[in-house]
Amino acid sequence: MEALIIKDLYKTYSNGKYVLKGVDLAVPEGDFFALLGPNGAGKTTIINIITSLTYKTDGSIKVFGHDFDLQANLAKSFIGIVPQEFNINMFETCSNILINQAGYYGITRKEAIIRTEKYLKSVKLWDRKDDIARTLSGGMKRRLMIARALVHEPRLLILDEPTAGVDIEIRRSMWNLLREINDIGMTIILTTHYLEEAESLCRNIAIIDEGKIIENDSISNIVKKLSQQSFIFNLSNSCNKRPNIENFKVSMKSENEIEVRVSSHQNLNDVFQEFSKQGIEISSMRAKSNRLEELFISYVDAKRNDDE
Amino acid sequence: MMNNIIKNMRINRLVRINLVGFYTIIRREIKRVVRIWIQTILPPAITMTLYFIIFGSLIGSRIGDMSGVPYTTFIAPGLIMMSIITNSFGNVVSSFFSGKLHRHLEEMLVSPMEITTIVFGFVSGGLFRGILVSLVVTIVALFFTELKITYPLITVSTIILTSVTFSLAGLLNAIFAKNFDEISIIPTFVLAPLTYLGGVFFSISLLSPFWQSVAQFNPILYMVNAFRYGMLGISDIPILKAYTIIILALVFLFSLVIFLLKRGTGVRN
Incomplete structure (x- = not known):
């Protein structure tokens, strides 16, 4: 019932x-x-x-x-x-x-x-x-x-x-x-x-x-419908230059923090491999915001864009 | 067969909800009146003592008789009735409005109680205070004059009918009130003039024919006179007419209050 x-x-x-x-x-x-x-x-x-x-x-x-x-x-x-x-x-x-x-x-x-x-x-x-x-x-x-x-x-x-x-x-x-x-x-x-x-x-x-x-x-x-999620990687050593990872959107939050956007079809292992190749050591990582929050914002934004 | 049993169970459930709910509201209202007795019981006792001292003993002794009884005896039923009116009104208006203002009235509004149960509950609180205050003021009056009850049934029924009517009037005021100013406007600008002009201190036979006709539109006149008839056996108004007007006022106010609350006026969006 x-x-x-x-x-x-x-x-x-x-x-x-x-x-x-x-x-x-x-x-x-x-x-x-x-x-x-x-x-x-x-x-x-x-x-x-x-x-x-x-x-x-x-x-x-x-x-x-x-x-x-x-x-x-x-x-x-x-x-x-x-x-x-x-x-x-x-x-x-x-x-x-x-x-x-x-x-x-x-x-x-x-x-x-x-x-x-x-x-x-x-x-x-x-x-x-x-x-x-x-x-x-x-x-x-x-x-x-x-x-x-x-x-x-x-x-x-x-x-x-x-x-x-x-x-x-x-x-x-x-x-x-x-x-x-x-x-x-x-x-x-x-x-x-x-x-x-x-x-x-x-x-x-x-x-x-x-x-x-x-x-x-x-x-x-x-x-499952969540298309993208942002992760923050904390670096063991400071990094002055933004690393370039093919097909991923990467940005520097600070000398010790890198933000990477990962789509649902992409693999997080690829990001770790790229960091290793470029000699970047990761001490920890976390999701930028909770998944539902991202989804919620994307829904509301998408709807408002449609309306416009 | 099964459908009838389920239907009866639902009806019994709703009857129980309304009976227990009614008892809960009455209990809460009575506790409130008793808890704040300094605000609810003491003031009418003090005010009426002053009225009896000034209008009864000091001025009344020089006036002599009115309608065949000593002036102090004449005003006693009117003063008791005045206390019943102001206290029944004040009890419901303050209790209901404070629930509305502080939003705990919502506890009742979201519950499965009928609107009539909520109205009966608040009105019973006003009735309780009206009866309690009438007893206190009667005791005060006995210190200043001899009182008898000529027609007990008329005396008691007038107290109940008047108290219920003004409890409903208080509820009506609280439904429309949006702030504390609006719950003091009616008592100050409507209730007090009508009470003072309602034959509490004088017989309307003293008025000119024109003002006697105007006074007939004042419902308090009928209540005061019915009560005076019950106690002293004297009245300016035929008792049947007085009862008719009081009951009509009560039914009108009850219907209006139920209509407004069911419509959500002042309490729902």
């Missing part, structure tokens, strides 16, 4: 601005799905429409087979949402925030108290259960919002840039938590600017730009 089906979704604001221009999307149950796109592409609008904070102009949405136009409340009961901006009651204690949220989804107080302990512990906030939300740090507030979204144990969890502004250690622990809950069968949809996050966590991705889905495939298929 599909956890989410979006068909021909349009959103136009009263000022005539088109935010979504016919979005089609299908997320299978149990998937870990990423929705990527630059700022203003329409990611948050899609999420707000799914959670009913924004009304669509046209199109249809089904959550686990329940049509939003006919059974909105039933559809909403399956969703947990972690929004981009803080929307917690800053004057309420962490535990009360979760207990109240559970109540809004029909979970009795007795059960809500048990679940509150479980989910505050899972985001490592149990020791702050009696503190009011406004005393928490930014990262803690974000984790609190994740616990709040989980307390009614939704079948579909939607996270709108959940790790924005969170330090690396906490980001990693949040990733582990998300992997765990996806492993037990919860469908997760994630929007993020950290493409590394999408590549590390998700199985499928959709790229949205200017209100349209421009790519929708599995991560592995999308990475």
